[in-house]
Amino acid sequence: MLSRTADCLFWLARYMERAGNIARGLEVASRMASVAGDEAGEAEVWRSLLVAAGCDEGFFEKQDRATQDTVVHWLVFDQENPSAIVSCVAAARSNARSVRTALTVAMWSSLNDTWNELRAMSVAQIEGEKLPGFLEWVRERVLLFNGAAHDTMLRDEAWRFVHLGTMLERADCTARLLDVRHEILAPETDGAVAHAQWQALLRSVSAGRAYQWVYRDRLQPRKIAELLILRPELPRSLMACHSEVAKTLDAIAKGQGGRTGECHRLAGEMQAKLNFGRIDNVLAGGLHAFLTGLIEHTAQLGAEIEAFYTRA
Amino acid sequence: MAITPAAYDEMNGLAGQIAASPAYAEIQRWLAATPQEELARKRGEAEHLFRRIGITFAVYGEGGDPERLIPFDIIPRIMAQSEWQRLATGLTQRVRALNAFLADVYGKQEIIRAGKIPKALVLENEALRPVMAGFTPPGGIYTHISGIDLVRTGPDKFYVLEDNCRTPSGVSYMLENREAMLRLFPRLCHRHRIAPVSRYPEELLTTLKEAAPPNCPGDPNVVLLTPGPFNSAYYEHCFLADEMGIEVVEGGDLVVQDKRVFMRTTAGPKRVDVIYRRIDDEFLDPEVFREDSLVGVPGLMGAYLAGNVALANAPGGGIADDKAIYPYVPDMVRFYLNEEPLIANVPTYLCERDDDRKYVLEHLDELVVKLCKGSGGYGMLVGPHATAAERADFAARIKARPADYIAQPTLALSTCPTLVEKGVAPRHVDLRPFVLSGKEVRIVPGGLTRVALRDGSLVVNSSQGGGTKDTWVLEGEGPFELPPEQPAKAASQSQSQSQMREQR
Known part of the structure; x- marks a missing residue:
């Protein structure tokens, strides 16, 4: 292509x-x-x-x-x-x-x-x-x-680049939406206002009902963070998006006889980090720091994808 | 002031002289039976269809919507099979002669030595590309895709108005107009047994593959080279490429290495064998033609002349369709093919000839004067419709640069019924069939009919208020001999009430 x-x-x-x-x-x-x-x-x-x-x-x-x-x-x-x-x-x-x-x-x-x-x-x-x-x-x-x-x-390279764009942008966006609201997810937050804000946050990623289906529990900041960051079931979670990004990059590489570059390594690294991460560790290290790191990482991945496939 | 003679109407004939055409019998019934509002509604539907698919041509720098629709007239133009066959034979002959002329001009120049065409007219022509001298493209074909503009003045009287051997456009309208008609009027179409045009993209791809250099191994990689989305014909470029399943490339997508052309892909460089280029000669290669071209490919001509890639059409084809060369095309037919031309030229006066110029200046009110280099209906004087001041202005211009101007009599161009504001009225039309030259000559039946929507106007260009119509070449001589399915409100009482109504 x-x-x-x-x-x-x-x-x-x-x-x-x-x-x-x-x-x-x-x-x-x-x-x-x-x-x-x-x-x-x-x-x-x-x-x-x-x-x-x-x-x-x-x-x-x-x-x-x-x-x-x-x-x-x-x-x-x-x-x-x-x-x-x-x-x-x-x-x-x-x-x-x-x-x-x-x-x-x-x-x-x-x-x-x-x-x-x-x-x-x-x-x-x-x-x-x-x-x-x-x-x-x-x-x-x-x-x-x-x-x-x-x-x-057709499930060819054209589709894969479209899908890659959607998923990378979505990952970036979920991370940013979460990051500007990281304070409302601090463990000690509570109260009616906080509750309304949590609901709004969940809705922004179409996850209002999804939370209940996954946890069947009252809204808790820790679980909200876990859902949006680490749960593979939620289509807009960082885990779900980055797993699609990595999978799609692999599919493109396979279609080209295995040609890979830095973007493939980066995508794999991100996926592993999310796949094997635990929410308590993420929160202990600071949600803001974690998300900022991820946003930077995502931007770098975007640049590497372009460098490898479209600016060569 | 000369009076424009009455025009022959392709449906109604000419009062007292030419009978109505049987090929239009069904259309005539349909028009009589369909209320005005219904036609207007269908026209609205057609416009919605075109807007939705995005069939637009781009007009930048004039303000307003940069993506415009070419007005589409829903009343088809119809030709019987026998009428078309005569035309097709004549078109094939003409394009064979044009290709022979191009091979000769860039080869032995026998036609010049035989004195059939003035040497200076060819060798000093701006459309000549000296870089092509001595090079023979694969198969000896220069103009793979030719658009031949025809006008008509009577049932059997067609004239070639202009040849287009560079990058003729408009074929996408021919195809999309048919699609629109089949969708809007399925039954009307069915009753006419129309020769299909939808195989054009396949014929084009075959023609392009046949143009591949002899050293191309296997199935040639064909691409379409476009100047980009800002070009007025960009829609057509994408449409044709899509129909053929080939890549649309811009100059920046191609790179020349060791006189070979490659396209940049996500998997690395890929060899290109045939380029259907929709970029003018001057912009093809900044190393050979215009240095400031941003849409071309440096080194492309080197690869072409080394025989490593084919260009369709070949550079330099403009010498064959130049307005100053045009008067000599009938002689080309005689010289190269030893045949009499089957489709005549419009009689043409060359202002650089003293006798012709004298005649032109004395008869400006009867003639159409054209700038040789002009296209798109600009730089043109339609004598009978011009003011005295406009004629005086052109007279001065002709005297100052006689070689730049030619003149032709105003023909009583044929008309076709057309839906306009006030109802159905006759409007002047022309026809551009598309002739493909590969190992054989291929033409899909019909072409693009352009219609001058303004009353009395002879100018059909889309930039000057022209529209298009679908052109129906019938498989036979007329529509099915069926009773009309839709009883006309105004029609005679003899029609049976039990006839099926057309379902809406």
Whole structure:
């Protein structure tokens, strides 16, 4: 497969996943803001969302304070923000357009329809009461795209690079969402506010019900951390994502007669760390330190994948 | 002021002179029976279909939506099998002559020595690529894909308006228009027994594989070289590559090593044998042509001339479709094939000839004047529709640079029924069939019909308000001899009430 095609497919998937994750982040932040209690707490919720999305610097160059309206605008509409939902969808589509022949019709249609509808939307259509509906729509469009890819692509290298992009982006995103909220998972946290925040966090990775199915227990920060980091059953857990990344890289290598590089070693290392890790050890060493390390590691892995397959 | 003569309509004929065409009998019934709103609704559906699939052409730098739809007219243009057969024979002849001319120009130049075409016109032509001199591409084919633009003035009167031997586009519309019609009007299509066009991509791939260099081992690796997503025909590049199952590559995806071309893949470099290039000559290779080309491949021409890769079409094909060379194509047919041309040229005046120029300047109000280098309908004067000031402007331009201009009489171009704002009305059309030259000449029946949507306009280019139609070449001489399935509201009472209604 052309290196450029692989690169476009990888990024196409990453951008779509990012758009969905921004929507998830906004959903959980809206909920947390409503239970924050005071204005300072609310501002903190929005600020940490910006940090999780990795676009707080750009935001504070334009705005003094993080409020619902300014953050929503920045993360949904502002084309100056490369992580805004419109920017992600536009970037995904532009990548898709460059490699249209590598996509199936179903993938292209879902993406093209999303882009056409999104660019026809005005701020008034997603403000205030309409925001939850809009965010749900974004999540559904990403689900549709992922479903189209999963159900219609030949299981060849094209599929593997798409899947790799989705999984790497998802791993990064789950780690970031967790990291900005690591304080609410400290062992001594409790109370009604904390409980609502835990719920919101679980929902942001579609794990509200999953927690109950796995643990059948009251929400506990230790178990939430374990679910999101180490449990292989949860599709958005770090373990699940990194295991897919490693598996997919192995499949690509196998398809090419066993050619491997640094990216394969790194992916294996991450997978082993998560596979054999224990939540108590992670928490003892500090959740924040653990997650920061993982985020850096994931970024390095992304760079190694590009160096090996698409920049050679 | 000359008066444009009445035009022949391909459905209705010409009042008092030419009878209505039997090939259109069913279409005529269908148009009479279908309410205006229904046609408009179907047109809306067609547009939705095209937008959804993403069949757009890109227009950058004009503001507005950069991805536009070419207007699609839902009323098909129809040709009987016998009409098409005559055309196909003539097209094959013409393209064989064009290829023979190219081989001669870059070879022995016998046609020049025989005095059939002025030496300077060929050798000083900007479209000539001296780098090609003495090189013979595999099979001696230069223009593998030719788009021959035809116009019509009567039932048997076709003229070649223009040859396209560089990178002719539009074939994706031919294919997608048919898909749209089959989807929108399955029964109407069925009743017409239309010769299919869907095998074009296969024929194209076969033609491209046949162009592979003799030293290519096994099944040739064919790729399509595109300038990228900002090119107006990018959709078509992807569409064709996808249909053929080949890679769409950009210049940066290819690399030349030891006069061999490779594409960069995730598994390392892979050898390329045939390049269906949709990049103009000038941009192919910055080492040979334009140095500032960012879309080309350095060293590509070296690999090509070493016989290690094939380019389709061959560089330098533009000398055969140049507007100043065009008047000599009928002579090429006689010279190389020893045959009389089956499809005529539009009579053409060369402004650099004193007699011709004098005539042109005296008859500007009757003629169409074209810039030799122009394309896309720009740099053109349609005399009868121009203002006095526009004509004066062109007269001055012709006097200043006579060699740049040719002129042709305004033909009464045929019309086809077309759905416009006010209803169904006749609009002028042309036809671009696509002729493939490999070990044999292959043409899928029909081509791209372009239609001038503005009343009275003769300009069919999409950049100038033109649209497209599906072109139906019938397997026979007319539609099935069936009673119409949809009783017309306005039709005669004799139709039985028991006839099945078309299900909607």
